[in-house]
Amino acid sequence: MILIHKNKFIIFLSAILLITSIGCANRQMTGESLLLDDFNDAIDPNELGGFSYIYAHKGARIEAGYHLLESDESSLYNYCLEISWQTPIASDAGWGFNTRVLDVTIANYLKLSLKPKSDINGVQLAIKDMNGKEVKQPLSRYAKNDRDWQNVVIPLSDYKGLDFTRIKAITLIFSPHTPEGSLLIDDIEFRK
């Protein structure tokens, strides 16, 4: 009986190790594009299984919520994410989400839909890898500072030095440069 229990325990332990190793495995982009989130299910986690996060220090405030877009024939429930920020002088705040351990070596661009509802000059887009290295670029380098929906295409060649075999997170960083504002964001994806 003791032997049977021991074998059962070993099988149980092996199953746990297998599940754990699958859970930690790198997700690899293989096709033309890899969707991170279209927000249409209006719930965390994103399409990669990663969760979003908010941070707001030294008097800053961030709010993020799902925003239902007007329906058209192609999609009845098209949600995007609305992010509002208040970033007084010397504060620091951001919204981001985990991509888990993502291999996007074959990708050339990060693409997203954006509708600024205010000035976005102080907004930066950061990409972080599993080594803890983070590279930031001003969103206004790629996006127009107007109030219409636009496709924003960000070349990953501008994010030098990252380990693109193990990308961990993408963050929008809000600074006191624009102390108050909001934007709508949708359809974040890596593309070849």
Ligand SMILES: [Ca+2]
């Ligand atoms: Ca959407």
